[in-house]
Amino acid sequence: MRQYLVRHGESVYNVESRVQGQADVPLSEVGRGQAEALAGWARSLPADVTIDEIWSSPLARARETATAIALALGLPLLVEDALAELHAGIFQGHLWADLEAAFPAEVARWRSGDADYAIPGGESRAGLAARGRAALEKLAHRPARHMIVVAHGGVLTAALGSLLGPSHPLLAEAAERPFTKLPALANASLTLLDWPGPELVAFNETAHLTGP
Numbered sequence: 398m399r400q401y402l403v404r405h406g407e408s409v410y411n412v413e414s415r416v417q418g419q420a421d422v423p424l425s426e427v428g429r430g431q432a433e434a435l436a437g438w439a440r441s442l443p444a445d446v447t448i449d450e451i452w453s454s455p456l457a458r459a460r461e462t463a464t465a466i467a468l469a470l471g472l473p474l475l476v477e478d479a480l481a482e483l484h485a486g487i488f489q490g491h492l493w494a495d496l497e498a499a500f501p502a503e504v505a506r507w508r509s510g511d512a513d514y515a516i517p518g519g520e521s522r523a524g525l526a527a528r529g530r531a532a533l534e535k536l537a538h539r540p541a542r543h544m545i546v547v548a549h550g551g552v553l554t555a556a557l558g559s560l561l562g563p564s565h566p567l568l569a570e571a572a573e574r575p576f577t578k579l580p581a582l583a584n585a586s587l588t589l590l591d592w593p594g595p596e597l598v599a600f601n602e603t604a605h606l607t608g609p
Contacts, residue, residue: 448545
């Protein structure tokens with residue numbers, strides 16, 4: 398079974414350089430164009446690749462992206478709550494540039510790399526990795542040959558790091574430090590994961606965003 402893992406398109410908080418976490422913000426104009434590019438990619442899949450299911454995080458930026466794909470394929474959109482992004486607690490909604498001044502002690506703890514440190518009012522990297530991994534494993538047991546999973550940069554890289562190990566050559570630093578200012582996964586990127594295994598077939602592909 399193959400999971401096509403998609404990071405949502407650009408959101409309005411991405412444009413403003415704000416911490417999103419589980420803040421429910423919509424796509425930007427660019428993000429809506431990226432969602433349509435993903436829809437075009439889905440329509441152009443080879444004839445022997447039939448998408449059976451489309452799953453999404455419950456957050457608006459992921460659901461908007463996934464809805465464009467679902468409409469293109471004529472499939473219902475299914476929602477998995479465990480695919481939501483890291484809950485960033487007191488950091489959510491703040492500009493990245495203002496975080497250190499607003500929460501110096503908390504930012505220092507977060508940047509220390511302690512996987513068990515939970516942002517006040519939020520969650521830890523370890524918790525995020527466990528939740529994301531469980532969600533992908535759960536979906537991998539569905540009766541489907543191919544599925545599209547639309548989620549977020551933090552939860553996807555954390556889950557992949559837990560499943561494959563942080564030393565995997567395609568993950569490198571991304572799996573070790575999910576949810577940073579510059580996430581490893583580009584907006585509207587594609588990452589391919591094959592089960593059983595799992596085996597990482599491709600990571601952070603964006604050619605579909607620049608093609609004809």
